[in-house]
Amino acid sequence: MADEVVGVVGAGIVGLAVARELTRRRPGVRVVVVEKEDRVAVHQTGHNSGVVHAGIYYRPGSLKARLCARGAAMLREYCAHRRLPYQQCGKLVVAVTEDEVARLDALAARAGDSLVPGLRRVGPAEIREIEPYATGLAALHSPGTAITDYVKIAEAFAEDVVAAGGEVRFGFPVTRVDRTGSGLRVASPGDAVTVDRLIVCAGVHSDVVARLVGDAAQPRIIPFRGEYMRVVPEKAPMVRGLIYPVPDPRYPFLGVHFTRRVSGDLEVGPNAVLATAREGYRRSDVSLRDLYAIAAWPGAWRMAARHWRTGVREMYGSASKRAYMRAARRYVPQIGAGDVVRAGAGVRAQALDRDGALVDDFRIHRLGPVIAVRNAPSPAATSCMAIAEHVVDVLDGTGAA
Numbered sequence: 001m002a003d004e005v006v007g008v009v010g011a012g013i014v015g016l017a018v019a020r021e022l023t024r025r026r027p028g029v030r031v032v033v034v035e036k037e038d039r040v041a042v043h044q045t046g047h048n049s050g051v052v053h054a055g056i057y058y059r060p061g062s063l064k065a066r067l068c069a070r071g072a073a074m075l076r077e078y079c080a081h082r083r084l085p086y087q088q089c090g091k092l093v094v095a096v097t098e099d100e101v102a103r104l105d106a107l108a109a110r111a112g113d114s115l116v117p118g119l120r121r122v123g124p125a126e127i128r129e130i131e132p133y134a135t136g137l138a139a140l141h142s143p144g145t146a147i148t149d150y151v152k153i154a155e156a157f158a159e160d161v162v163a164a165g166g167e168v169r170f171g172f173p174v175t176r177v178d179r180t181g182s183g184l185r186v187a188s189p190g191d192a193v194t195v196d197r198l199i200v201c202a203g204v205h206s207d208v209v210a211r212l213v214g215d216a217a218q219p220r221i222i223p224f225r226g227e228y229m230r231v232v233p234e235k236a237p238m239v240r241g242l243i244y245p246v247p248d249p250r251y252p253f254l255g256v257h258f259t260r261r262v263s264g265d266l267e268v269g270p271n272a273v274l275a276t277a278r279e280g281y282r283r284s285d286v287s288l289r290d291l292y293a294i295a296a297w298p299g300a301w302r303m304a305a306r307h308w309r310t311g312v313r314e315m316y317g318s319a320s321k322r323a324y325m326r327a328a329r330r331y332v333p334q335i336g337a338g339d340v341v342r343a344g345a346g347v348r349a350q351a352l353d354r355d356g357a358l359v360d361d362f363r364i365h366r367l368g369p370v371i372a373v374r375n376a377p378s379p380a381a382t383s384c385m386a387i388a389e390h391v392v393d394v395l396d397g398t399g400a401a
């Protein structure tokens with residue numbers, strides 16, 4: 001029998017990690033990654049906060065909790081092996097009101113179960129020792145949280161795939177997938193490849209590509225733009241590592257934070273405003289097709305009815321630098337609206353079920369020879385190598401989707 005061919009759609013960090021894992025676990029398999037852009041990591045992977053999460057927030061027993069812990073450890077080892085940037089700068093989750101202290105304690109109790117390395121509760125004096133310009137009533141300190149450069153990691157994964165005999169084809173926007181006698185014909189307007197099995201890791205387009213392979217309509221992706229501010233160089237040394245607010249359990253992805261970058265920059269953000277295009281990095285980017293798809297999904301209206309107040313608040317923060325920084329100043333009062341400039345933005349793929357529920361955990365579907373990664377939000381960059389192991393287990397039939 002000829003060598004088996006496995007296709008992967010998407011050269012973001014998840015697709016490339018999966019492709020790399022396939023070449024390692026099944027050396028006889030030919031792996032072909034197809035990517036619509038002209039290089040790796042153009043979308044979420046290239047526009048994220050660069051944080052290697054330690055897994056404080058995730059529900060014990062969830063895929064996120066399990067794959068984040070394993071993924072972070074694997075990534076650390078990989079970065080050391082490939083000499084890629086990895087700085088263990090630590091993270092403080094800071095409570096500034098009594099109500100937040102109660103939520104912080106609930107978080108600490110839950111995180112204790114998931115054994116986040118070195119996590120401990122600290123008071124105001126220790127907050128100052130760790131981050132001299134931060135204020136708060138109490139905090140959780142995670143010394144193992146790190147920062148990295150996910151674009152460099154994605155590039156290294158692609159090199160590994162090619163070195164192992166695999167292929168990464170750019171400029172290949174998948175628009176059709178047809179079942180042939182024994183496999184699948186994956187086609188773009190100008191090219192086609194026939195594969196025995198296919199793994200879809202298409203990020204903000206994951207629902208669109210999943211529909212091409214006959215997968216379910218839900219969850220649908222609703223794009224949310226996350227905008228960053230960069231702190232002026234004179235004030236950037238005021239924060240040593242990462243300072244986060246206590247997450248609101250209803251919106252765990254909300255809440256601007258201070259993020260140190262491996263470049264040495266200090267950023268604040270991201271917020272979360274509904275994007276008017278799936279690849280809408282600027283406020284002026286509008287796609288009527290994407291807007292129509294959002295409006296046509298009943299879940300989007302149900303989400304809007306439930307969460308419109310939060311949506312309006314985020315839009316206000318997006319329009320006004322002062323409003324944006326008002327939230328951040330609660331943690332570091334000496335950095336205000338006059339100390340930041342607008343930096344870039346990323347677009348999150350927020351999966352939404354038909355009933356309007358925001359999908360929190362990673363979600364992976366299997367349909368015979370096809371696996372569709374339907375929801376891989378943060379911490380999917382941190383978890384990518386463990387997600388890849390999990391996906392290949394599902395493909396092999398040794399793991400459940």
Ligand SMILES: Cc1cc2nc3c(=O)[nH]c(=O)nc-3n(C[C@H](O)[C@H](O)[C@H](O)COP(=O)(O)OP(=O)(O)OC[C@H]3O[C@@H](n4cnc5c(N)ncnc54)[C@H](O)[C@@H]3O)c2cc1C
Nearest residue numbers: 010012013014036044045048049051174203346377380382
């Ligand atoms: C603002 C922001 C901050 C974040 N911060 C963090 C963080 O600090 N730590 C962390 O762990 N995670 C973070 N995340 C989440 C993390 O970046 C993503 O979960 C991760 O990058 C998802 O990787 P992916 O490969 O699934 O998606 P992507 O990186 O979006 O890649 C998908 C790829 O599929 C391609 N594609 C789509 N459709 C097609 C098609 N039809 N044909 C061919 N190719 C196609 C796209 O061009 C793209 O290259 C953040 C995300 C955002 C947006």
